[in-house]
Amino acid sequence: MNLMNSEIQYENLYKSNLEFFDEYKKELSKVLDSGWFILGENVKKFEEEFSNFCGSKYCVGLASGLDALSIALQSFNLEKGSEIIVPSNTYIATILSIINNGLKPILVEPDIRTYNIDPLKIEEKISPKTRAILVVHLYGKCCEMDRILEISNAHNLKVIEDCAQAHGAEFLKKTAGTFGEIGAFSFYPTKNLGALGDAGALITDSEIIDKKSRTIRNYGSITKYKNELIGMNSRLDEIQASFLRIKLKHLKKITKHKRDLAGIYFDNLSDFYIKPVVDDKFYDVYHIYNIRTIKRDQLKAYLLDNKIHTEVHYPIPPNRQVAMKGYINDQLTPIAQEIHDTTLSLPISYGTTTEEIFRVSEVMNRFAKKQ
Numbered sequence: 195m196n197l198m199n200s201e202i203q204y205e206n207l208y209k210s211n212l213e214f215f216d217e218y219k220k221e222l223s224k225v226l227d228s229g230w231f232i233l234g235e236n237v238k239k240f241e242e243e244f245s246n247f248c249g250s251k252y253c254v255g256l257a258s259g260l261d262a263l264s265i266a267l268q269s270f271n272l273e274k275g276s277e278i279i280v281p282s283n284t285y286i287a288t289i290l291s292i293i294n295n296g297l298k299p300i301l302v303e304p305d306i307r308t309y310n311i312d313p314l315k316i317e318e319k320i321s322p323k324t325r326a327i328l329v330v331h332l333y334g335k336c337c338e339m340d341r342i343l344e345i346s347n348a349h350n351l352k353v354i355e356d357c358a359q360a361h362g363a364e365f366l367k368k369t370a371g372t373f374g375e376i377g378a379f380s381f382y383p384t385k386n387l388g389a390l391g392d393a394g395a396l397i398t399d400s401e402i403i404d405k406k407s408r409t410i411r412n413y414g415s416i417t418k419y420k421n422e423l424i425g426m427n428s429r430l431d432e433i434q435a436s437f438l439r440i441k442l443k444h445l446k447k448i449t450k451h452k453r454d455l456a457g458i459y460f461d462n463l464s465d466f467y468i469k470p471v472v473d474d475k476f477y478d479v480y481h482i483y484n485i486r487t488i489k490r491d492q493l494k495a496y497l498l499d500n501k502i503h504t505e506v507h508y509p510i511p512p513n514r515q516v517a518m519k520g521y522i523n524d525q526l527t528p529i530a531q532e533i534h535d536t537t538l539s540l541p542i543s544y545g546t547t548t549e550e551i552f553r554v555s556e557v558m559n560r561f562a563k564k565q
């Protein structure tokens with residue numbers, strides 16, 4: 195195949211999963227033969243294996259990342275209307291989990307260098323109604339959790355970590371999801387640890403939260419037909435759990451591949467682009483590799499003309515979404531807006547090759563020279 199003429203996709207889930215197909219098929223047929231499809235041995239084992247991987251005491255398998263965040267917040271039993279600190283630049287799911295619990299999102303602007311919540315801007319948003327900080331480890335980089343924990347301890351606030359984009363990411367050698375009371379994960383297929391359908395989980399060191407979220411995920415019931423809490427149906431199924439167990443065994447290799455691809459971008463991309471910040475304190479897993487430029491839209495079009503597909507994470511900040519009218523649209527977020535206006539996510543999937551990254555870099559450098 196002539197590489198120069200082939201399309202470079204942003205993500206191709208067939209390619210990123212192909213290496214695991216034989217293992218998937220073997221495990222799938224075992225699940226079929228078992229005749230047990232919801233909350234069985236695979237879910238139990240995955241929960242053990244994932245909590246071991248993260249370094250937490252407990253893991254509860256759930257149906258999605260949004261459910262993991264929602265159940266995490268529900269498990270705190272907060273008074274309706276309580277305020278939850280959350281970054282202004284995140285995927286809508288983070289905000290929805292707060293609103294769906296009858297709580298109020300209080301947006302805090304990100305640090306323009308890391309794209310994560312700016313610890314220096316948190317305290318000014320804390321009020322007598324604040325009960326928790328919901329941080330998001332965006333793009334695969336952890337937030338500065340030392341400073342955030344100092345603040346949460348000083349103000350007696352709970353901390354939840356949205357780890358949907360940060361499986362295995364570290365800050366000061368500690369894994370994402372283990373800093374606060376609860377880490378919430380998505381295993382949406384494009385994530386670094388992606389299932390072949392929807393799935394999620396939360397991790398915690400608290401036996402009480404573990405028990406409560408197990409109860410909530412199953413209609414508020416631990417003992418069949420006895421309902422102790424207002425629950426929901428958010429059960430991880432056996433087929434997805436069996437696929438996740440396989441993927442988890444390969445996660446370190448998947449992360450290494452993505453970090454290697456990021457290394458090529460770092461070494462080759464022109465300084466015309468603002469690249470992600472690199473710092474020894476962080477072990478980044480590059481769920482997303484973004485650059486920023488004021489010429490973002492022109493660059494995206496130029497890359498597409500050259501058969502290179504990119505994405506924007508995200509084009510519209512949460513407080514500018516139509517659905518958020520009356521919830522958070524009165525909160526001004528110029529830094530989040532600037533990031534949304536200038537960010538571009540480059541191909542960096544497990545199915546992307548090093549040759550493709552060299553080609554993306556070369557085309558981007560050609561664009562940069564013309565500016």
Ligand SMILES: Cc1ncc(COP(=O)(O)O)c(C=O)c1O
Pocket residue numbers: 258259260261284285287288330356358359379380381382392393394
């Ligand atoms: C930062 C963030 N939070 C939450 C979610 C929600 O995860 P899910 O799609 O599994 O509900 C996502 C996934 O898209 C995400 O990127």
